[in-house]
Amino acid sequence: MSVTGADDDGPLYVSSKKVYPQKVTGPFRRMKWMILIAALGVYYLLPFLRWNRGPNLPDQAVLADLPNRRFYFFFIELWPQEVYYFTGLLVIAALALFLMNSIAGRIWCGYLCPQTVWTDLFLAVERFFEGDRRERIKRDEAPLNADTIRRKVAKHAVWLLIAWWTGGAWVLYFADAPTLVRDLATFKAPAAAYLWIAILTFTTYTLAGIMREQVCIYMCPWPRIQAALTDDDALNVTYRYDRGEPRMSVKEAARAKAVSQSAGDCVDCHQCVAVCPTGIDIRDGAQLSCIQCSLCIDACDNVMTKIGRPKGLIAYDTDGNVKRRIAGEAPVYRPIRARTLIYAAIISIVGGAMLYQLATRSTAAISVLHERNPLFVRLTDGSVRNAYTIRISNKRPENRPFAITVQGVPGAVLTVPEAAPTADYRAVVTIPPDTTREVRAFVTVPKDVPLQKSQDILITASDLFAGEVVNARDHFMGP
Amino acid sequence: MSHDTAHGNHELVAEKVDAPTGQTIRSHEWDGITELNTPLPRWWINILYATILWSIGYWVVYPSWPLVSDYARGVVGYSSREEVAADLDAIKAFRAKQASGLEKASLEDIAKTPDLRRVALAAGRAAFGDNCAPCHGAGGAGAPGYPNLNDDDWLWGGTLDAIHQTLTNGVRVAGNDKTRIGLMSAFGRDGVLKTDEVRAVANHVRTLANLDAEKNYDQAKGSKVFADNCASCHGPQGKGSIEFGAPNLTDGIWLYGSNLADIIETVTNGRQGVMPAWGGRLDPVTIKALSVYVQSLGGGK
Numbered sequence A: 001m002s003v004t005g006a007d008d009d010g011p012l013y014v015s016s017k018k019v020y021p022q023k024v025t026g027p028f029r030r031m032k033w034m035i036l037i038a039a040l041g042v043y044y045l046l047p048f049l050r051w052n053r054g055p056n057l058p059d060q061a062v063l064a065d066l067p068n069r070r071f072y073f074f075f076i077e078l079w080p081q082e083v084y085y086f087t088g089l090l091v092i093a094a095l096a097l098f099l100m101n102s103i104a105g106r107i108w109c110g111y112l113c114p115q116t117v118w119t120d121l122f123l124a125v126e127r128f129f130e131g132d133r134r135e136r137i138k139r140d141e142a143p144l145n146a147d148t149i150r151r152k153v154a155k156h157a158v159w160l161l162i163a164w165w166t167g168g169a170w171v172l173y174f175a176d177a178p179t180l181v182r183d184l185a186t187f188k189a190p191a192a193a194y195l196w197i198a199i200l201t202f203t204t205y206t207l208a209g210i211m212r213e214q215v216c217i218y219m220c221p222w223p224r225i226q227a228a229l230t231d232d233d234a235l236n237v238t239y240r241y242d243r244g245e246p247r248m249s250v251k252e253a254a255r256a257k258a259v260s261q262s263a264g265d266c267v268d269c270h271q272c273v274a275v276c277p278t279g280i281d282i283r284d285g286a287q288l289s290c291i292q293c294s295l296c297i298d299a300c301d302n303v304m305t306k307i308g309r310p311k312g313l314i315a316y317d318t319d320g321n322v323k324r325r326i327a328g329e330a331p332v333y334r335p336i337r338a339r340t341l342i343y344a345a346i347i348s349i350v351g352g353a354m355l356y357q358l359a360t361r362s363t364a365a366i367s368v369l370h371e372r373n374p375l376f377v378r379l380t381d382g383s384v385r386n387a388y389t390i391r392i393s394n395k396r397p398e399n400r401p402f403a404i405t406v407q408g409v410p411g412a413v414l415t416v417p418e419a420a421p422t423a424d425y426r427a428v429v430t431i432p433p434d435t436t437r438e439v440r441a442f443v444t445v446p447k448d449v450p451l452q453k454s455q456d457i458l459i460t461a462s463d464l465f466a467g468e469v470v471n472a473r474d475h476f477m478g479p
Numbered sequence B: 001m002s003h004d005t006a007h008g009n010h011e012l013v014a015e016k017v018d019a020p021t022g023q024t025i026r027s028h029e030w031d032g033i034t035e036l037n038t039p040l041p042r043w044w045i046n047i048l049y050a051t052i053l054w055s056i057g058y059w060v061v062y063p064s065w066p067l068v069s070d071y072a073r074g075v076v077g078y079s080s081r082e083e084v085a086a087d088l089d090a091i092k093a094f095r096a097k098q099a100s101g102l103e104k105a106s107l108e109d110i111a112k113t114p115d116l117r118r119v120a121l122a123a124g125r126a127a128f129g130d131n132c133a134p135c136h137g138a139g140g141a142g143a144p145g146y147p148n149l150n151d152d153d154w155l156w157g158g159t160l161d162a163i164h165q166t167l168t169n170g171v172r173v174a175g176n177d178k179t180r181i182g183l184m185s186a187f188g189r190d191g192v193l194k195t196d197e198v199r200a201v202a203n204h205v206r207t208l209a210n211l212d213a214e215k216n217y218d219q220a221k222g223s224k225v226f227a228d229n230c231a232s233c234h235g236p237q238g239k240g241s242i243e244f245g246a247p248n249l250t251d252g253i254w255l256y257g258s259n260l261a262d263i264i265e266t267v268t269n270g271r272q273g274v275m276p277a278w279g280g281r282l283d284p285v286t287i288k289a290l291s292v293y294v295q296s297l298g299g300g301k
Ligand code: SF4
Pocket: A108, A109, A110, A113, A114, A115, A116, A215, A216, A217, A220, A221, A222, A223, A291
């Protein structure tokens, strides 16, 4: 075994190079602004949207009521035992990411990820106070002066304000928003609210203001996962080197063409590098650091328009197509293929199942627990009785009377000592709004009915007004 | 993505560059295996240092180092033991509030008011498990000699007040003048009845409950002995009496067993089951809660 060389080549740790993304305009930039406004608008304002649910329930459209263990989303009210809806949502979210990825790469990273959205916003603030790329670089290179300090202080102040507002909006999802805003302003809100605001202010400020592309390159798992998910047909922001190489200036190209040498369309102006929020060169090919924000497409298209060459030197394309064009073949685009169809199918199956479940979701629930000590008793008249603990949940915002009955054994009668029986001898239990109640019930079978050791029974609770019926299976034990 | 080396635009000037990635290669090598030079970002190591500093903060703020006879208590004086004590106090205060509700209300009102009833059932269930379950069973199913509390047969009465009275003063508690006392004496052992009389009356008792008797037992003797000795407490038809704690002999419920041998044993040696008086041992609110809970088991009477 041979070991050569000493471990003296370079440091183990390097300071990150500061990235100064340049301003860019174009259709992708415009779309990103629209998504940013929509996403942040929803995030900041949603807690204030009201939704009438009747007198006994909160009227906030989206609310995670942790103390009472309820989650409200418009017309949906979820109880803790229904968290599987969140599991379903997570499954759909993961598959949606996969689907996006197999159609057009890191759509999530480029347009939708909070890290991208907030960083975009923070960059806009930075640009507003410190100027565009060149000016910022110059400022940072020059010795500090009063103007620079003033601008930097203003920038950080606005960043902190946005970050604080971000944390502030977060806590509003966990309590009645208008009340909490008032309490926060008058310093009467619970300590946890202030703490969470502080934590989220800190994370937003650090991640979007200071860490930025470092989060995507070093901290986030998604670039690694997506690298494993992509395939030859997935579109990615691609530099079409078949068209771009060899790169040379407009003048050189004219000269090369005159002597019928090949000349690429890339004029090596570095505009794509200047606008890149992660500070990389797309012309090096697909790479982990590229969040596929498409801003280099806008930048390059602007250059091409200016010099009168067709747009799309950088565009959504595949490496395979670039190679095909070099080989003189026609490019192939296959957005609809087994992979995307399977993802779409699973999404619609899971989504459909959830919708069906939601639409047919009952607003009552019953569970029954058989008394085990004793399993049964014989009463003085010789009849046999089993005791059960019955829990009924009323998920509606009003009082609901439920008639509890039993089926499965001839002559069996269900009684609830604490409930008044109706005229037809059914036990009726009234459950208060949005509550679960437990009652002890007896099922009695007359003396002369033949009984096995155990027989199946069905206990039913039916809402006397709305007619909703819920069932639970259990057993009736005999001697 | 191998095209990029052809036109790569790298600032790194090192001896060796890895063609597919464009990264420099560190100079060490093991049998031809080399390593890409991928330095970590500086902030990464800085975060490690920051967490070390943060941990020092923990030593200062929270209990940390063991000392010779004590430990470093930390400036905020946090103690998990005190936290538990505070939680327990909070629970006690909460229970006291609930208990005062039970204290003021009558047994009937507790049983009828849903909120009070729920509190009483919860407290009663806990107290039952602690105090009653050893004899009556976890769910009150009982055992021979220890009544089943789930049926509709109550030796000393199944109303809330009767149960409360039994719980408070117990059964056959010496020195308690309010205790439940019933006399099932040892008719055989004390010589009041002879062996054949015991057998005859035992057979007679079985017929009261529609159970088979021995074919040739002396019916006349059986009913005479019963009328002379048993009817005073159990009633002429054997229907029993709550006043004396005398069980109903005509139903299907037998505390000490319904076999002929069991009944002969009962008549010969008597039965003197006891239950402690909980009056002095448990506080009045707990006894109230227990009364409501015990009645709920079988629905009372
Ligand atoms: S790399 Fe991670 S953090 Fe960065 S944009 Fe993509 S998902 Fe968001």
